[in-house]
Amino acid sequence: MTTVLVTGANRGIGLEFVKQYAADGAEVIACCREPDAAKELKAVKGNVRVVALDVTAPASVEALQRTLDGVAIDIVINNAGVGGPRERTTGIIPFEAWLKVFAVNSVAPVLVASALRDNLLKGTQKKLVTITSQLGSVANHGGGAYPYHASKAAVNSFMRGLSKEWARDGIAVGIFHPGWVKTDMGGQSAPVTPEQSVRGLRARIAELSLANTGSFWDFQGKEIAW
Numbered sequence: 035m036t037t038v039l040v041t042g043a044n045r046g047i048g049l050e051f052v053k054q055y056a057a058d059g060a061e062v063i064a065c066c067r068e069p070d071a072a073k074e075l076k077a078v079k080g081n082v083r084v085v086a087l088d089v090t091a092p093a094s095v096e097a098l099q100r101t102l103d104g105v106a107i108d109i110v111i112n113n114a115g116v117g118g119p120r121e122r123t124t125g126i127i128p129f130e131a132w133l134k135v136f137a138v139n140s141v142a143p144v145l146v147a148s149a150l151r152d153n154l155l156k157g158t159q160k161k162l163v164t165i166t167s168q169l170g171s172v173a174n175h176g177g178g179a180y181p182y183h184a185s186k187a188a189v190n191s192f193m194r195g196l197s198k199e200w201a202r203d204g205i206a207v208g209i210f211h212p213g214w215v216k217t218d219m220g221g222q223s224a225p226v227t228p229e230q231s232v233r234g235l236r237a238r239i240a241e242l243s244l245a246n247t248g249s250f251w252d253f254q255g256k257e258i259a260w
């Protein structure tokens with residue numbers, strides 16, 4: 035049986051990952067900040083274990099590592115993310131706001147991946163996936179939303195580096211853009227539903243291997259310029 039761990043699993047794209055993998059018979063470890071408040075997540079049918087995780091709190095990541103000690107995980111999905119300030123003028127964005135976006139979007143995925151590396155090594159599939167954004171493409175930067183763009187560019191760089199290093203241990207790394215998706219973050223005008231996005235992302239995860247590790251793809255398999 036496939037075991038999948040998802041961060042930010044209580045709403046949006048993360049919740050949809052849980053629904054689709056659970057419906058397919060996978061064992062899902064669904065991580066969220068406040069399990070007690072995660073009503074929709076707890077109502078998902080199937081083999082779903084809800085675990086508390088604030089990805090930016092080192093004590094929380096360490097507690098997750100202890101809870102999952104010895105558990106084999108096939109696929110780890112770094113999904114949790116924040117949009118952050120959208121201002122077009124960088125000078126008016128407070129220091130703390132920059133740090134928060136980088137903490138969640140850039141640093142936490144690396145810390146979560148490192149904490150769960152032994153679990154992935156025990157798994158059969160050995161796949162680490164980070165949900166990034168096409169807005170992390172430096173080549174295509176159009177200005178604005180500087181903290182978000184830069185935080186996703188940073189996580190792309192971290193994950194590309196990990197893909198080289200971890201290939202030696204057989205772990206493949208996917209760096210995937212989910213499309214512009216109708217969620218709290220994407221807003222109601224977004225053209226892609228969570229259902230469509232996650233269906234595409236799951237197909238990309240199925241294709242992910244050591245032959246294409248470190249690829250920056252969108253949910254439909256189109257390669258994105260770095």
Ligand SMILES: NC(=O)c1ccc[n+]([C@@H]2O[C@H](COP(=O)([O-])OP(=O)(O)OC[C@H]3O[C@@H](n4cnc5c(N)ncnc54)[C@H](OP(=O)(O)O)[C@@H]3O)[C@@H](O)[C@H]2O)c1
Nearest residue numbers: 042046047067088089113114115167214215217218219220
């Ligand atoms: N929607 C889009 O159009 C779009 C486009 C490109 C990329 N993405 C990326 O896709 C991923 C999912 O986005 P979404 O649209 O589903 O966003 P969303 O609906 O706003 O959900 C964000 C999720 O991240 C969690 N989260 C935030 N900070 C966290 C923390 N410190 N610890 C643990 N969980 C935390 C949230 O939990 P709480 O409920 O506790 O806040 C929530 O579950 C993100 O990485 C995002 O950058 C989305």
